[in-house]
Amino acid sequence: MKYSHKLSDAIHILAYVDMFQDGDLSSQAIAGSIESNPSLVRRLMSLLVKADLLATKPGTIAPKLARPAEQITLLVVFQALDTDQRLLHVDEKTNPDCLVGGNIQATLDAAYTQVQRAAEAEMATITLAQIIAGIRERAIQKSSARN
Amino acid sequence: MKYSHKLSDAIHILAYVDMFQDGDLSSQAIAGSIESNPSLVRRLMSLLVKADLLATKPGTIAPKLARPAEQITLLVVFQALDTDQRLLHVDEKTNPDCLVGGNIQATLDAAYTQVQRAAEAEMATITLAQIIAGIRERAIQKSSARN
DNA sequence: TCATTTGTTACTTTATAAGTAACTTGTGAC
DNA sequence: GTCACAAGTTACTTATAAAGTAACAAATGA
Numbered sequence: 001m002k003y004s005h006k007l008s009d010a011i012h013i014l015a016y017v018d019m020f021q022d023g024d025l026s027s028q029a030i031a032g033s034i035e036s037n038p039s040l041v042r043r044l045m046s047l048l049v050k051a052d053l054l055a056t057k058p059g060t061i062a063p064k065l066a067r068p069a070e071q072i073t074l075l076v077v078f079q080a081l082d083t084d085q086r087l088l089h090v091d092e093k094t095n096p097d098c099l100v101g102g103n104i105q106a107t108l109d110a111a112y113t114q115v116q117r118a119a120e121a122e123m124a125t126i127t128l129a130q131i132i133a134g135i136r137e138r139a140i141q142k143s144s145a146r147n
Numbered sequence: 148m149k150y151s152h153k154l155s156d157a158i159h160i161l162a163y164v165d166m167f168q169d170g171d172l173s174s175q176a177i178a179g180s181i182e183s184n185p186s187l188v189r190r191l192m193s194l195l196v197k198a199d200l201l202a203t204k205p206g207t208i209a210p211k212l213a214r215p216a217e218q219i220t221l222l223v224v225f226q227a228l229d230t231d232q233r234l235l236h237v238d239e240k241t242n243p244d245c246l247v248g249g250n251i252q253a254t255l256d257a258a259y260t261q262v263q264r265a266a267e268a269e270m271a272t273i274t275l276a277q278i279i280a281g282i283r284e285r286a287i288q289k290s291s292a293r294n
Numbered sequence: 295t296c297a298t299t300t301g302t303t304a305c306t307t308t309a310t311a312a313g314t315a316a317c318t319t320g321t322g323a324c
Numbered sequence: 325g326t327c328a329c330a331a332g333t334t335a336c337t338t339a340t341a342a343a344g345t346a347a348c349a350a351a352t353g354a
Contacts, residue, residue, distance in 0.1 A: 059352035107281035122265035134254035206320035
C-alpha cells in the first residue's frame with residue numbers, strides 16, 4: 001500500500017487552524033499549505049469534527065479548535081481517522097490444522113496489542129500545543145540562522 | 148497498500164523451525180503452515196539468515212535457529228525485514244513557504260520518533276521463546292476444551 | 295437570488311506488499 | 325560424474341489501501 005500520512009495531514013490542519021485563526025482558513029488555503037487539494041482537506045476536517053476536535057460552520061469559513069490545543073493529543077487525532085489503526089498486522093490466513101498455524105494468530109495478536117498500547121501511551125503524551133510550539137521554534141531558528 | 152504481515156510470517160517461520168526441528172523443514176512444508184508459497188518463505192528465510200537469526204545450508208533441508216529462542220526478540224526480527232520500519236509517516240510534500248508547512252515535517256518527525264522508540268522498546272521485551280510458549284499453551288487449552 | 299464554501303460521494307491513480315514462476319546454485323545419493 | 329531435489333535469487337503479476345480528483349448537494353450571507 002501507500003504509506004498513510006493522514007495523521008500528519010490531520011495534525012497539519014489543526015495546527016494551521018489554530019495558528020492562523022485570523023487568516024484565510026478556507027479548505028483551499030489549507031490545501032495550499034499541505035500541498036494537497038481542498039476536497040481531501042474537507043474530508044479530513046469532517047472526521048475531526050465528528051471526533052469533536054474541530055468545530056466548523058457549513059457554508060462559512062470559520063473552523064476553530066473544539067477544545068484547547070493543550071487538550072488535543074496525537075492519540076485522539078490518530079483515533080479520529082477512519083484508517084486502520086493497528087500498527088502491526090497478524091497474518092489472517094494460516095493453516096488451522098498446524099500446531100503453529102493454528103495458534104500463532106492469537107499469540108501474535110496479544111503481543112502486538114502490547115506493542116500497540118505502548119505506542120498509544122506515548123502518543124497520549126504529545127499534545128497539539130507541543131507540536132505548534134515545535135513549529136514556532138523551528139521557524140525562529142531558521143530566521144536567526146539567516147543573519 | 149496491503150497490510151504487511153511479513154513480521155508475522157517471519158516469526159511463524161522461526162517458531163516452526165524451532166518447534167519441528169526433527170520434522171519436515173522444507174520451504175514447501177513451512178509454506179503449508181503459513182498457507183503461502185515456498186518462494187516467499189525462502190525469501191523471508193534469506194532475510195533471517197542475513198540478520199543472523201537463522202542458519203541454513205544451501206541445497207539441504209536443515210534450517211535451525213542461529214541463537215536460542217530466548218535471545219530472539221520481536222524487535223530484531225522486525226529490523227531484519229526489508230520493509231519500511233517506520234510505524235507513522237510524515238507527509239513529505241508540504242509547502243516550504245508556509246510557517247506550518249515549512250516546519251511541521253521536522254516537528255512531527257521528532258514526535259513520531261518518540262512513539263517509534265516506545266513501540267520498539269516494547270518489541271524488545273517480547274522473545275521468540277515467549278511466542279512459542281504462547282502457541283503451546285493455546286494448543287493445550289484447545290485440547291482440554293475438547294474433553 | 296446568487297456567488298461562495300462546506301460537506302459528501304464516487305471514481306481514478308498510485309504505491310507497496312503478496313503471490314507466482316522461472317532460473318541458478320549447491321548437496322548428497324547412487 | 326550425473327541426477328534428483330532443495331535452497332537461493334530475480335523478475336513479473338496481482339491485490340489492496342491510500343492519495344488525488346471531480347462533481348454535486350446543502351448551507352450561508354451579501
